[in-house]
Amino acid sequence: MPASPPLVQAQQIVKRFGALAANDHVDLTVAAGEIHALLGENGAGKSTLVKMLYGLLQPDAGRILWQGAPVVLHGPREARRLGIGMVFQHFSLFEAMTVAENVALALDGDAPLPQVAERLAETSRAYGLPLDPRREVWQLSVGERQRVEIVRCLMQDPRLLILDEPTSVLTPQEAEGLFATLAKIRAEGRAVLYISHKLEEVRRICEAATILRHGKVVARCDPRAESAASLARMMVGSTVLGVKHEPTAPRGKVRLAVAGLSLPPAEAHGVALRDVSLALHGGEVLGIAGVAGNGQDELFAALSGERLAPRAEAVLLDGRPVGRQGINARRRLGAAFVPEERLGHAAAPRFPLSENALLSGHAAGEFLAGGLVRRGRLLGYVDEVTRVFDLRKGSRDPEARALSGGNLQKFTVGREILRNPDVLVVAQPTWGVDAGAARRIRQALLDLAAEGAAVLAISQDLDELLEIADRIAVMFHGRLSAPLPVQGLTQESLGLLMGGSGFPAEDAA
Numbered sequence: 001m002p003a004s005p006p007l008v009q010a011q012q013i014v015k016r017f018g019a020l021a022a023n024d025h026v027d028l029t030v031a032a033g034e035i036h037a038l039l040g041e042n043g044a045g046k047s048t049l050v051k052m053l054y055g056l057l058q059p060d061a062g063r064i065l066w067q068g069a070p071v072v073l074h075g076p077r078e079a080r081r082l083g084i085g086m087v088f089q090h091f092s093l094f095e096a097m098t099v100a101e102n103v104a105l106a107l108d109g110d111a112p113l114p115q116v117a118e119r120l121a122e123t124s125r126a127y128g129l130p131l132d133p134r135r136e137v138w139q140l141s142v143g144e145r146q147r148v149e150i151v152r153c154l155m156q157d158p159r160l161l162i163l164d165e166p167t168s169v170l171t172p173q174e175a176e177g178l179f180a181t182l183a184k185i186r187a188e189g190r191a192v193l194y195i196s197h198k199l200e201e202v203r204r205i206c207e208a209a210t211i212l213r214h215g216k217v218v219a220r221c222d223p224r225a226e227s228a229a230s231l232a233r234m235m236v237g238s239t240v241l242g243v244k245h246e247p248t249a250p251r252g253k254v255r256l257a258v259a260g261l262s263l264p265p266a267e268a269h270g271v272a273l274r275d276v277s278l279a280l281h282g283g284e285v286l287g288i289a290g291v292a293g294n295g296q297d298e299l300f301a302a303l304s305g306e307r308l309a310p311r312a313e314a315v316l317l318d319g320r321p322v323g324r325q326g327i328n329a330r331r332r333l334g335a336a337f338v339p340e341e342r343l344g345h346a347a348a349p350r351f352p353l354s355e356n357a358l359l360s361g362h363a364a365g366e367f368l369a370g371g372l373v374r375r376g377r378l379l380g381y382v383d384e385v386t387r388v389f390d391l392r393k394g395s396r397d398p399e400a401r402a403l404s405g406g407n408l409q410k411f412t413v414g415r416e417i418l419r420n421p422d423v424l425v426v427a428q429p430t431w432g433v434d435a436g437a438a439r440r441i442r443q444a445l446l447d448l449a450a451e452g453a454a455v456l457a458i459s460q461d462l463d464e465l466l467e468i469a470d471r472i473a474v475m476f477h478g479r480l481s482a483p484l485p486v487q488g489l490t491q492e493s494l495g496l497l498m499g500g501s502g503f504p505a506e507d508a509a
């Protein structure tokens with residue numbers, strides 16, 4: 001009996017953006033019942049390839065075979081009809097609508113809402129992805145939003161599920177839940193094409209991998225037989241080293257202080273900040289750990305001035321009370337901020353990088369002369385961020401949305417670090433960047449601190465915090481623990497704190 005053809009094959013796919021070959025004769029084969037990793041540096045061409053498999057982009061050359069037969073996918077609807085589903089890095093949910101309404105909107109067909117809600121509840125139960133169909137999306141944590149996207153995709157009964165960096169914003173526990181779901185999907189004979197920069201998890205859950213570099217396939221392997229280091233080497237083409245860091249006790253003067261800050265939730269179901277205090281010293285990296293949705297976003301907003309404190313003295317920058325001042329005033333005093341969401345919050349998608357640099361730099365008078373924008377300096381600044389953070393992009397000053405996710409992350413972090421701030425508050429500094437770029441960003445944060453700046457890093461990546469922080473504090477239900485020296489901490493001890501141990505009993509209830 002002839003063997004059945006692979007579920008999907010891409011053969012000699014070429015995709016160009018101007019002069020740049022984002023995919024250069026790429027071959028990829030995914031079998032049914034396989035979790036197949038698609039690996040590569042930021043900008044290697046992974047998203048471009050999967051967008052073609054999902055009908056969002058058309059190849060310039062090459063062909064796609066579905067169960068052995070050539071297909072031309074003019075759009076996602078055609079891809080879905082074949083049995084291809086995709087969950088993107090950037091979510092596409094309407095905040096003001098309920099989970100069920102969002103799902104109903106995306107389904108091809110016009111099933112009545114109660115029926116959709118019922119199927120949704122069934123699917124979420126069957127795959128261990130708990131969701132309440134009646135909740136509005138703005139109330140959901142990042143992890144819950146991703147669940148909505150995955151369940152919505154599964155409701156279309158895909159044979160191939162494409163996941164673009166699904167765990168980059170998940171806690172370890174949420175990621176474990178997702179792996180259990182993927183195991184179930186595989187056991188049903190479905191295939192998963194899995195894009196991730198987290199090489200340890202790729203080794204754990206994937207049985208095949210295709211590795212891209214500069215748009216070309218450079219290797220295929222069984223990740224289970226590799227180490228994270230050997231996978232990184234194949235991706236980057238050279239050995240990726242760790243950062244240089246000797247954690248120390250705080251020595252410099254206090255540059256950022258928060259004193260007894262309480263803030264009601266910004267929205268009906270948001271998190272209240274409760275009596276938060278911290279003192280961040282020059283020369284120090286303070287890590288903030290916590291399960292998503294425990295007040296980290298609210299803390300970021302209060303530190304940046306996007307939300308004002310009730311009292312000016314609740315937030316001090318180099319001793320100056322700034323609690324009642326907005327983000328630009330705080331920038332003028334030497335602070336810089338990198339929010340978690342890079343497209344929409346950290347960067348305006350349709351603005352070129354130069355204008356995005358102006359957006360955060362103008363407050364401190366950078367790039368301006370006599371009220372006019374100094375365009376040459378702005379472009380020079382984009383060039384510098386590009387050089388120092390190794391941005392890969394198709395032109396000198398593209399729109400933010402034309403950058404690959406990881407490259408935009410490098411830009412939004414690099415833009416602030418190169419301003420040499422005295423205080424840097426950064427959320428998820430290496431979200432979605434490859435191993436080499438993560439090392440570069442982490443080292444740059446450490447170098448900034450070594451020069452006397454105070455760095456506060458909010459991150460869900462405990463390995464990252466253990467690598468770069470001098471002290472780590474944990475957020476739970478809007479409270480912040482006392483910071484602990486990193487030397488005595490482990491994943492496990494942090495995990496316990498993140499679950500509420502050591503916090504007042506009424507919080508853990």
Ligand SMILES: Nc1ncnc2c1ncn2[C@@H]1O[C@H](COP(=O)(O)OP(=O)(O)OP(=O)(O)O)[C@@H](O)[C@H]1O
Pocket residue numbers: 017020022040041042043044045046047048049392393394402403404405406407432434
């Ligand atoms: N619409 C576009 N216009 C111009 N260039 C683009 C466009 N989309 C992607 N590119 C470029 O194509 C290259 C490949 O991008 P792609 O998003 O496929 O990379 P990736 O491997 O998914 O990266 P990451 O890990 O950062 O998500 C990048 O250099 C990117 O700047």
